[in-house]
Amino acid sequence: MASPTGPPQPDAGAAARVLCDVRALAGDPPAPSGVLWKLAEPGRQLDANLVRLPADARVDTHAEPDLDVLLLVVTGTGVMDTPDGPLPLAEGALVWLPHGSVRSLAAGPEGLAYVTVHRRRPGMRIGRRPGGG
Structure with missing residues (x-):
């Protein structure tokens, strides 16, 4: 909750915790494809x-x-293609993708596992369309 005299105060019930071991999930043979884990904590501000x-x-x-x-x-390894050219990717690479940036992604011969993090999208709202009647 925001204080009139300062920054927002921490949630009294908030606590740091380990959510999963991404290396273990990504490396367990046979490694499945697709989404292996997603952040689903209630009240989160991130996805x-x-x-x-x-x-x-x-x-x-x-x-x-x-x-x-x-x-x-x-x-694993892979390549991210961008308008500025290819970006080789390997374990430990941290890539910032600014909003609006165009890219594609190709996994290498051993596959590729990666974590994405971004601000949570607001939920859909019922209402009038802008400029609509």
Whole structure:
């Protein structure tokens, strides 16, 4: 809750905790593909996912128009194609994807597991369209 005299105060019930071991989830053979874990804590302000792409799989070209995204490579290798050229990715690479940035992603021969983190999207709201009647 915001204080009239200072910054927001911490939630009295908030506590830091370990949510999962991303290296263990991403490396367990046989490593599945797709979303292996997602942040689902109630009241969170962030969204986060652990994603695994199998060998040579691709995420097609896209852009996130509204949110900055951090991408952390957990295991494997790959290449992120951007308008400025390819970015080689390996374990430990931390990539900032500013909102509006265009990219595609290709996993290397051993696959690629990565964590994405971004601000949580607001829920859908019922109301009138801007300029609508």
